Amino acid sequence: MDTVLQARWPEIMEHFDKSIRSSRFYTFATTTPEGEPHMAPYASLILNDDxxxxxxxxxxxxxxxxxxxxxxxxxxxxxxxFGLWFKALLKGSFPCWPCIRLYGTVGPSRKAEPGEIDRWRRHMKPYRWTKGYKLLWADIRTVRDIRFQRFEPIQLGQMPIASNGRP
Known part of the structure; x- marks a missing residue:
């Protein structure tokens, strides 16, 4: 595993937490057996401390x-x-990472442990009252583990990360 990933993991976790609150999903990219890219939105990612x-x-x-x-x-x-992006456009730089890519390897599907289900329910608590929650996520039973190897902050063209920003 990349030592930079380990050192920056708390910041990465914070970014992912803020990202899910603002966009409501992450984008998962995989490759088809034919070698074509495939992207899909997922809201169910939970990051661990390790x-x-x-x-x-x-x-x-x-x-x-x-x-x-x-x-x-x-x-x-x-x-x-909107505030993050508008301020960045006005100033010509971002105060923090606007986007991060995490690269990893996914394990096989397995039965979710009770603690994992509890974390998932806390994660999705704002939506429990919706019909969509009941249709999509109320009965989580299986999960897949991901072991991350590296990360990549996304640099957007000429707009740098502010020197006082964490990245």
């Missing part, structure tokens, strides 16, 4: 089929807040 994470694979879809052939994944988290 550069790993897990997500619910409640929908065995194209992402799951792709991971069977190639377990590598890239997950993108974009902070979507």
């Amino acid at each position: 550069c790993t994470g897990y997500y619910s694979d409640v929908f065995p879809d194209k992402t799951s089929r792709n991971l069977k052939a190639n377990p590598n994944i890239c997950i993108s988290a974009v902070r979507m807040g």
